[in-house]
Amino acid sequence: MSNNESANGSGGARAHDATLHDKGLADVTTGVDTSPEGSESDPYAQYRDTTEGRVFTVTGGDWDEAMADVGGDERIVMNLGPQHPSTHGVLRLVVEMEGETVTNLRSVVGYLHTGIEKNTEVRNWTQGVTFVTRMDYLAPLSNEAAYCMGVEKLLGLEIPRRAQVIRVLLLELNRISSHMVALATGGMELGALTAMTSGFREREEVLHLLEYLTGQRMNHSYIRPGGLAQDVPEDTPEKVAEFVKLMKKRLPDYDRMLTGQPIWQNRLKGVGYLPVDACLALGASGPILRAAGLGWDLRKTEPYLGYEEYDFEVPVSNDADAYARYVLRVEEIHQSLRIIEQAVQKLEPGPVMVSDQKIAWPAQLSVASDGIGNSLDHVRNIMGQSMEALIHHFKLVTEGFSVPPGQVYTAVESPRGELGYHMVSDGGTRPMRVHVRDPSFVNLQSMPAMSEGGMVADVIAAVASLDPVMGGCDR
């Protein structure tokens, strides 16, 4: 347990300013005592006095020593993050403690805000995919799918069946990779480093497969309004079957390594408790809600992309703690494998993009000798044979297609919960507004409810069990 920055918000900054005025710039210090006497002081719990009280910079070492320096039952405000290996991304937690018991917790987000929602408003509807796939970077395909389903709903489009099946296949592969990272980083934050290496190893398998299918490991921009950018390779069923076989062999290892392991259970059981009424009030969805006993999974309750045709279970638990969420995620990986197997069975030849040439982005790419995707047949056709096709291509690519005015809300079950897109069109070729209801953002609101009254070490377990992705949270 360590914290790397002073707490007490503005207090530290004020003290810093005061030093700036009193001394010269060269004398300004970061609070670390570098004088000869200071070098002999305790290197793990250096402190400086500020107007708000004594601020310690704890960089490691023994908790008892740090507490001894603080002395007695003083109230401590501890800052975790935003750059910290245990906070699951650039999340900052300000924890107020009595001893080791958390009395107050504030989450501070926004460090990864990149203005994606605003950016989509100055690009056309197809270009938006490239942006939204970068938000929740562990579930890029969920973002793409939800965004494209929104555009398709605005346009009143029905996409071809093959595109739907491939979307389901990719979404479930993506769910596996995301849950693997949840296990891996969650394990790492609790000190189970083998869980980290194994989790990332399995995730790598998924990313290799996704690269083979879509051309990119992450940030695919593969799902497009109207269907898919291109078809998957011909030997997709074989490659997927290989992957499923490998995963079925390796998944039991997680049960052997973690599920029954006493340390893992002791760290997670009864930690981060959030019952179902609190989940509903705080808007928590996904594994957190299902681990609290409500089997609310949009794939079942509001089926999209033909999920009603697939045979799978929605795992539910009543324990509502971090351990239940872990077990539930592992079970969801099993269920995703079931869906993947069925999706491969359903793959039948057919188009992967709507036939409406006013929507379908001309992207029938083939890799040329320079290794860059080109659509030579298409170029030959529009340049050599049809002036209208050339104009049409130019208009579609530069201007984009118009979307009739109105607004929709589409939601998919991302690995973290309800990922909703509220999209407003005013009839133009660019969105008026794209708002993302990101599950990480909403779920993080439940951090105080999960952590206050518990031990500070359990805060880490609670964050890990929420599995927030700050790219999605801050957008």
Place this chain on the structure above:
Amino acid sequence: MTEPDEPTTPTTDSSAAGAGSDGGSGAQGQAAQPEEVAESKPQPGGTQSSAERGGGNGGDSLEPYGARPAEPVVAGRARRGMFGVAGTGDTSGYGGLRLPAYVPPAAERPYGGWFDEFVDDFLAALDENGIPRDAIQQITVDRGEITFYVRREHLVGVCRTLRDDGALRFEFCSSVSGVDFGEDVPQRLHSTYHLTSMTYRRRIRLEVCVDVDDPHVPSIVDVYPAADWQEREAWDMFGIIYDGHPGLTRILMPDDWEGHPQRKDYPLGGIPVEYKGTEVPPPDQRRAYS
């Protein structure tokens, strides 16, 4: 053809100024409104005409229009010309093209699907809780989704009714988002709520329209704690002030940031990009076709 619900601007104005304690601050937005109303005045017999809209004709009607006429909700900006060219640069002949701003049409019964039954239950529940029917400014059904345009004075009461009534049961507030429709639009800021009923598996949308000079909306955090961060986000990005929010501070932008970045009049601040010897202007300054 003299229907009682012909839009009459004086009533409209007094109602819009209702809750806000704005003396002169709202004057600009209010002044702009009658002009817009006149511009988008429906033609006889056309879409949006009073003949098509119906309702408001008696006590037994379940239409939400009370004594007060429905105000047109503008959800889009008007367009002029084409190809983003103004003045003499346009040789296409489309320079005189005028496209009015989009006005979401008020739905007529039957709404279809579960909407009719739901609206009956909803309005009955509003009556039970003493919330006037004209709290609902307009109902729009579009693309299989139902939108209730709610007057801000009654938003919290409407939300509480939707959550607590046994026939409605919207336990889950999925999403709160702001929308800005641009400088020329009356009541350009919209605060949009997506509520989910897990019991009945229904989703609805509530929308509150406010003027940019008086961007006050009551906070629904008391009813749906899930709205906490999302209202902070809408404040941060759009400057919608949620009255009664427990701590309305910025959430995504730095605390000392000035302005509200997702408003349409807030510049994107892009920089030109050099690509193969030419310069591509920043995205917000590129030619827009729509």
